[in-house]
Amino acid sequence: MKFKTAASMTALLLALSTGIAHAGEAITDPFDRADASFSRYPLNLPSTPQAIGRLANGDVCDDDEGIACEWEDDAGVRHIFAGETLAIKTVDAAALGDRDIGALNIGTARTRDEVLKKVRAFLPEIAIDCLEPGKAGEGAGIASCGGTFENGGWIKLLFGAGNRLTSARIDAFQID
Template sequence: MNRRPILSIAAPIALLGLSAGAAGAQQGATLPTTADTAGAFADTARAPDPTASVTSATCDGDVEYCPSGAQLRVDRSFSGYPIDSRAADAGSGLRPIDDEPCIPDEGCERRDAAGVRHFLYGDGADDLRVMIKTVEASEFEGRPIGALDIGTARDQSEVMARVRRFLPDVAFDCDPSLVSGNVGPVECGATLNPGWVEIGFDHDGRLLRVRFDGYQFI
């Protein structure tokens, strides 16, 4: 099955806190800021190693998006609309958050019935695909978060304990030198394959948002 090229992740482009170079690469595109949806991280972020191996029963050599087992588990925990799937296939399951039009090469957000935000991007209106999933903790007040099996946890220690139980073979760290600013002033993150996860907290250790990037696409 042929897919459009997935660009190299060897040199992530900073799209949040736009640098001059990144702004040029996006030609002034305005991306949503509520969920910090962008196609790449700053150099300090946890982008995956482009030389890392990818293993999955679904990989047959012809599929360019070839997620690891851990990534598939993360993907399913956020929503039933997989990374790299066509938005058109979701039908009315992904609803506009606002009334803004979706400009394919700038991207837009859609929300599912549970409230999970899905950032869509593509080569054209018929090729919009799910690229990023984000959970805003403020939109899940009083109810559990399915992503990463966070449930009703909101304090950093409990959130990370649950996340590490959900993904025991994935190394999460909360190194303050690796804060990208995408999800909060305090961040914990992990590299998947070929994507990555970031979990953001405020300075008091309260959960702000959880973000899952499927792969480098800008």
């Protein structure tokens, strides 16, 4: 990994030493638990995109021009950076098909009721609210459900035709 400052390295070491539970231990902070469920690369910390995996959107991205580059890991989770800091993780349910989705403990659930039941059980501390198609602002026929963490981060679940999961996402902060 490449770091600009000693402070960045210190922050990473502190996060890794305190934010990761040992096998069998639960992660008590809901944001950290949700973050870890998507992938092992922690949000809000500097990282090297190439360490995550392959560039998923090829040459159609340019972080400097506002077209976010997405780095996909082996589990199919896409990672988006704001500068050197990992800011967003997202999962495309259609791309994964019937495969287990580790993010938010979704597993093989795909219907809205099943997914929300799993996510609410995984994150009981977070209120999950939904906006119906036409009010969600996500496009025709798309419902949106989500919740906000104390640190300002949030999760969003999108449901399309037949109330089937289309994507799950966690944002550490707003990137412009």
